[in-house]
Structures are given as C-alpha cells and as structure tokens.
Amino acid sequence: MSDLREGPERPVPQAWRLKWAQRENQRRLAEHIAADQRWQTELDDLDRMMATAGNFEGLTSHRDSSVLLKKGERIYAALPRVTLIEASVAAAGQLGTDSGFSFHGMRSIGANRGSTPANPTSVPEGMRVVDHGSVTVTDRRVAFQGSKKGREWALAKLQGIEHSSTQPYTLIQVTNRQKISGILYPLAYATAWRFNLALALAVFNNDRQRLVAGLEGERQELVAARPALPPLALPEQAPRGLAAAHALKTVYFGRTDQRPARRVVRGAAMSAVTLLALLGLVGAVIPKATSTTQGGSAFPTARTSTSATTTQIALPTSQNVAPARQAAPAAIGTTSSGPTSRNGLVAVPKPKPKPTPTRPVVRSRPTPAPRPKPTPTHVVLNLCGAPTNPWGYNFCRGGYIDSPAAGFCSYFDCIANFPNGHGYVVQCVDGMFSKSGGRQGACSYHGGERRPLLT
Numbered sequence: 001m002s003d004l005r006e007g008p009e010r011p012v013p014q015a016w017r018l019k020w021a022q023r024e025n026q027r028r029l030a031e032h033i034a035a036d037q038r039w040q041t042e043l044d045d046l047d048r049m050m051a052t053a054g055n056f057e058g059l060t061s062h063r064d065s066s067v068l069l070k071k072g073e074r075i076y077a078a079l080p081r082v083t084l085i086e087a088s089v090a091a092a093g094q095l096g097t098d099s100g101f102s103f104h105g106m107r108s109i110g111a112n113r114g115s116t117p118a119n120p121t122s123v124p125e126g127m128r129v130v131d132h133g134s135v136t137v138t139d140r141r142v143a144f145q146g147s148k149k150g151r152e153w154a155l156a157k158l159q160g161i162e163h164s165s166t167q168p169y170t171l172i173q174v175t176n177r178q179k180i181s182g183i184l185y186p187l188a189y190a191t192a193w194r195f196n197l198a199l200a201l202a203v204f205n206n207d208r209q210r211l212v213a214g215l216e217g218e219r220q221e222l223v224a225a226r227p228a229l230p231p232l233a234l235p236e237q238a239p240r241g242l243a244a245a246h247a248l249k250t251v252y253f254g255r256t257d258q259r260p261a262r263r264v265v266r267g268a269a270m271s272a273v274t275l276l277a278l279l280g281l282v283g284a285v286i287p288k289a290t291s292t293t294q295g296g297s298a299f300p301t302a303r304t305s306t307s308a309t310t311t312q313i314a315l316p317t318s319q320n321v322a323p324a325r326q327a328a329p330a331a332i333g334t335t336s337s338g339p340t341s342r343n344g345l346v347a348v349p350k351p352k353p354k355p356t357p358t359r360p361v362v363r364s365r366p367t368p369a370p371r372p373k374p375t376p377t378h379v380v381l382n383l384c385g386a387p388t389n390p391w392g393y394n395f396c397r398g399g400y401i402d403s404p405a406a407g408f409c410s411y412f413d414c415i416a417n418f419p420n421g422h423g424y425v426v427q428c429v430d431g432m433f434s435k436s437g438g439r440q441g442a443c444s445y446h447g448g449e450r451r452p453l454l455t
Helices: 015-055 104-109 187-204 208-224 241-253 260-285
Strands: 075-087 127-138 141-146 150-154 158-163 169-174 181-184 310-314 345-349 424-428 433-437 449-452
Touching (some): 015 208, 015 449, 075 141, 075 187, 104 187, 104 208, 127 181, 127 187, 150 169, 158 187, 169 187, 187 208, 241 260, 433 449
Antiparallel strands (some): 075 127, 158 169, 169 181
C-alpha cells in the first residue's frame, strides 16, 4: 500500500480579510458594468451611423428648416437655436479640407456624454456674433436663417471646413466670401451635426463609401477596446493598515464569533477604561493652581489674624533711675490696657500687619467647538448619458416609457409632435426626443431613431 502524504493545509483567511475581498470585488464589478454599458452605447451609435451613411437619402422637409428647397435638393440635417459667427478680419490663410467625421474624436469636446441641450454662449476667440437662428444642411449647401439676415455656403464653392477639437462650432470657408464664418451650436447636437454634414458632403462628392469605411474602422477599434473583466481580489491582498484596525476592534469588542451580549459588555468596559485613562492623563498634564507673591515667589496663602497685638518697651522713670550699669534691659511683655503699665513700661502699639493680597486664580474654560452640521447626502444616479431629470430616466437600464411623466419636455428637448405620439419615448439622431418609438416613421425628420429612453 502506497504511503500517501498530505501537503500543508492552506490557512483559512481571517474574517476581516474575507469581508475586504468581498467589498473590493463588488466595487470592481460595479465599475466594470458601468464601463461596459458606456461601451455598448457607443457601439450602438456607431452601428446606426453606419446604416444611415449607407442608406439615408435625405428628407424633402424638416420642421426646424424654413429653407425653400430647389428641385432634387434633400435635407440631411436641421438644427434650431444656433449662432452665426464670423471672423473679425479677413482670412489670412486657408482652412483645412478634410471634412470627414470621427466618432472617437467627439470625445475631446464631451459630445458623446449626452449633455443636456443648451444655448451656446462661448464665442471663439477672434470671432464675433452676427445673428441667432436655425441652420439647414442639404446635399448642395449649408443655409442659415436668422432673425436679421440669412447666409448660405454653397458646397460647390467650398474652400475649407474645420471643426473645433475643444468647442462645439464649425468654421466654413467659401470662395465667394472674404471672411471666414461658421456655426456655433449646442454641445448635445455636436455629434449629429458633424456626422450629417459629413454625410451631405459625401453625397455631394459621390463618396459615401469613404465615410462608411471610416466608421467601420472605428467600430473595429471600439470592439477591440471592450472593457475586460477586472482581476479577482484575494483576501491576502488586503492592505496592511486594515490589520491594525481589525486588531483594535477585536480588543474593544471581542471576536466576531462571540455572543452579541458579551461583545456589548466588553465594548462598554473597554470604553470606560479608555475614558479613565484619558482623564488621568489630562490631570497629570494640567498643573495645579498656585498663588504668587509680588516678587514672583510662590507660597501657600495664609490667613491673617485680625486681633491687635502690641509691643511693650521698658523706659526709665523718675522713681527707678539707676546707674547705667544697673539699667534694666528692655522687656517684651503682653498686651497692656493703657499707655503705661504698673511696672513703668510704656506700651507701644504694634502696627497691624497688612494682609498680603493674593492674586485670584482664574481658570480659563475651553471654548466648546461648534458641532459640524451634517452634510446631506445626495444620491447621484448614473443616467448613462441621458439629460438630468427627477424621474431617473436613462439610456442603460429599465423598460420602455409609454407614458412619460408630466413636465417631461421641461427636462428633455421634445419634437413638436411629441404629445401626439403613440409609442414609447426614443431619442432621435439629432438629440431630440419623440414618443413614437417602435412605430414606422419615428424620428423621420430627425435622422431616424437613435436609442430608447428607459425607466
């Protein structure tokens, strides 16, 4: 029979290490789930853009556009609440000619984060505001319609186009204008605006495949960059600093396997011992109150007697005059009742000693420290890019919203026909929201459906 020897047993991790590992793994998993949801949202957006770039043929009308279309002209994008900007001086150079679209490049200005639409207020340096209004992109031109004037940039006369890498604006240069001008738009519209402008230019140049190929390359990069599962946290990886905290907790409250009542009694006893030790330490540090003299030397305060005492000095009289060698020495007697006693001694009253003033000992009372007011805890929900709202509507979890809450359009940018929708709430490609999700023709004037809103 063979001799089987068992190897050394692995020690069982301590309970506090196991709890740390459990909490750390939960934290890592939550972070991974959030990152994976963001990754999935970006992948869905790219897939929709690829489908639109390959099949979308434009629209014949748009509710945010007042441009009169020419024969055969199609609308590819229309944005409200934009600003026409223009350079203060004539252009000294030429803008770039690359009008392509980069989905990953939109991250530099935060356009992929689902910011709430707002009117842009930051004017680029060297530019001035000309007017406010709406802009329409067709397969032939970019047309701005404002309250004061309109402006067009013909694609046939396009000399250069440039998107800002840090702010939501686009500059356009054409051959029939001396000054460079452009459009400043809300951040939430940046991705849809730049994509549809690139699509319109690709259609004008008959070069759709180049745009689709670029999006396909970005999709492959995004697929390769999917967040990986985090490594598993092991009990032995717990920080060393937690060991001292656990030992102190054990000293005060005992082991976790003990009965709760016993742990409570132990905690109370140890707390009392600690309090007594602290009081003894404080008493040893604070000096005892002492009184000081005027010269600065310390002595115990004594009580001064109020009784009057006198000193008697013997003086010669006419009856007891004697030679100097027989003179009686001066004698110190007790208190007499008059200025002269029976034995001829003159009583000289002794001055009363003045009581030494004692300095009162003033003990300073410590000023109580103000109690800090509790800071209210605000629970921040991850809306996965959805605009901030009081109902927790988001893009990553929950079910479809068939009946949105009252006041929905105060937090979300709704299309004009939103109240008449008969489906669930969805976000369109241009960032606006419709209630016709799941029905044919949803977001037909806004580039199609982008993603559903969930609750």
